Amino acid sequence: MATMRALTFDTSRESWEGSKGMVVDRVEVPTLGEGPDQSCCIVRVRYAGFCGTDRGIWWRKSMGDMVLSSLAEDGATKRTFGHELLGEIVEVGSKVVTKYGYKVGDMVSTESHVVCGACYQCRLGEFHVCANDRIIGVSMDGCFAEYVKIPAKALWPTDLSKIRPEVAAIQEPFGNAVHACQITDLRGKTVAILGTGTIGLFAVLIARGMGAGKVIGIEPDARHRELASRLGCDEVLVPTPAPKDAPWTPDPALRERVFELTDGVGVDVAMDMAGFESSVNNAVRLARRGGHIVLFGLRNGDTRIADFHRIIMDGKQLHGVVGRRLFQTWEVTRSLLENTQNGVQDAVWDVILNKGQGTIVDAATFDPAAFEDVMARHTKPVLRWGG
Ligand SMILES: [Zn+2]
Ligand SMILES: [Zn+2]
Numbered sequence: 081m082a083t084m085r086a087l088t089f090d091t092s093r094e095s096w097e098g099s100k101g102m103v104v105d106r107v108e109v110p111t112l113g114e115g116p117d118q119s120c121c122i123v124r125v126r127y128a129g130f131c132g133t134d135r136g137i138w139w140r141k142s143m144g145d146m147v148l149s150s151l152a153e154d155g156a157t158k159r160t161f162g163h164e165l166l167g168e169i170v171e172v173g174s175k176v177v178t179k180y181g182y183k184v185g186d187m188v189s190t191e192s193h194v195v196c197g198a199c200y201q202c203r204l205g206e207f208h209v210c211a212n213d214r215i216i217g218v219s220m221d222g223c224f225a226e227y228v229k230i231p232a233k234a235l236w237p238t239d240l241s242k243i244r245p246e247v248a249a250i251q252e253p254f255g256n257a258v259h260a261c262q263i264t265d266l267r268g269k270t271v272a273i274l275g276t277g278t279i280g281l282f283a284v285l286i287a288r289g290m291g292a293g294k295v296i297g298i299e300p301d302a303r304h305r306e307l308a309s310r311l312g313c314d315e316v317l318v319p320t321p322a323p324k325d326a327p328w329t330p331d332p333a334l335r336e337r338v339f340e341l342t343d344g345v346g347v348d349v350a351m352d353m354a355g356f357e358s359s360v361n362n363a364v365r366l367a368r369r370g371g372h373i374v375l376f377g378l379r380n381g382d383t384r385i386a387d388f389h390r391i392i393m394d395g396k397q398l399h400g401v402v403g404r405r406l407f408q409t410w411e412v413t414r415s416l417l418e419n420t421q422n423g424v425q426d427a428v429w430d431v432i433l434n435k436g437q438g439t440i441v442d443a444a445t446f447d448p449a450a451f452e453d454v455m456a457r458h459t460k461p462v463l464r465w466g467g
Pocket of ligand 2: 197198211
C-alpha cells in the first residue's frame with residue numbers, strides 16, 4: 081500500500097479531550113473502488129486553507145462530537161482533517177466523466193458539505209441545509225494530505241488563469257461570507273460587520289463589491305481593525321467589552337456612534353460574524369427598525385437577548401446563515417474573484433493572505449509547535465502540499 085503525509089487525529093493514539101493539535105502522520109493513499117467510489121475523484125492537493133473550524137479542532141473546542149461519532153459509525157479510528165482546497169484531479173471514478181463532466185487534470189476546489197440529495201431539503205434544492213450532510217475533514221477524511229477522495233458532486237471547477245491558486249484554495253470560506261452577504265440585497269445599504277476576523281474581512285470586501293453604501297466594521301482587536309480599514313470599511317469602531325457578570329449586555333456608546341453615522345436611523349443590515357453574546361446583542365441594537373440581522377458567528381450554549389420585545393416591535397428580521405448555497409453562492413464567489421476591476425482578489429491576496437508572507441506554510445516540513453505561532457500571527461494560514 082502506498083502511503084502519504086497527512087495531518088490526523090487517531091482515537092487509538094490519543095483521546096480527544098486529552099490531546100490537542102494535529103499529528104503529522106503517514107496514511108494510505110486513497111483509492112477508488114466500486115459502488116459509491118464510481119462517482120468520486122482522487123484529487124492531488126496543492127493548497128489547503130486552515131480556518132476557524134480547524135482552530136476549534138486544534139484546541140478541541142469544537143467538532144469533537146462530529147469527529148468521534150463519524151469515526152464510530154465508520155468503524156475507524158483515524159481522521160484526516162482539512163476541508164478548504166485547491167487541487168488537481170488525478171483519478172476519476174467510472175461514472176464521473178459522463179455524470180459530472182470532470183476529467184483527469186482538471187483543477188478543482190470543493191464544497192465542504194457533502195449532501196445526500198434525498199432528504200426533504202435536498203429535494204427542495206436547499207442543499208446547504210441537507211439533513212444528512214457530511215463535512216469533509218470532519219466527518220470524512222479531508223485535504224490536509226497529499227491526496228483526498230471526494231465525491232464529484234461536491235467539486236467546483238476552478239480556472240487558474242483567472243484565480244491564483246492560494247486564493248482559489250479559500251473559495252469555500254470566502255463563499256461563507258458571500259452567502260451571508262446574499263441574505264438581503266446590499267446595494268446602496270448601510271452595513272455593520274461585527275467581528276472582522278477572516279470571514280468578517282471577506283464580508284467587508286464582498287459588501288463593497290456588491291455595492292453597499294456604507295460599511296462599518298466593529299472589532300476589538302487593533303490588528304484586525306487595521307485590516308478592515310485597508311479592505312475598505314468607511315469606519316471601524318471599537319466596542320466596549322460587556323461586564324463579566326452580564327456578558328450579553330449591548331454597548332450603548334457603540335449604538336450612539338453608529339446612529340450618528342447613519343443619520344439617526346441605524347444600519348440596514350447588521351452582520352454578526354463573532355458569535356459572542358454581546359456582539360449578537362450589539363447587532364440587534366445597531367439594525368434600524370425593519371432592518372436585517374444576519375447571524376453567522378458560532379458559539380455553543382445559550383445566548384441571552386436584551387429587550388427581546390424590541391425585535392418584534394421594531395420589525396427586525398433575524399437570519400441564521402450556514403454553509404453556501406449549492407452552487408449559487410459558488411457562482412457569485414467565482415464572479416467576484418475573477419472580476420479584474422473590483423480589486424477583490426488582489427485584496428484577498430495582498431491583505432488577508434499578506435502576499436503569502438508568513439501565511440503559506442509548507443506541509444512537507446509542517447511542525448505543530450511552529451504552526452501554533454503562525455496561527456497566532458495570521459488570520460488565514462494556507463498549507464502548501466503540492467505547490
Ligand atoms: Zn473552513
Ligand atoms: Zn439531504
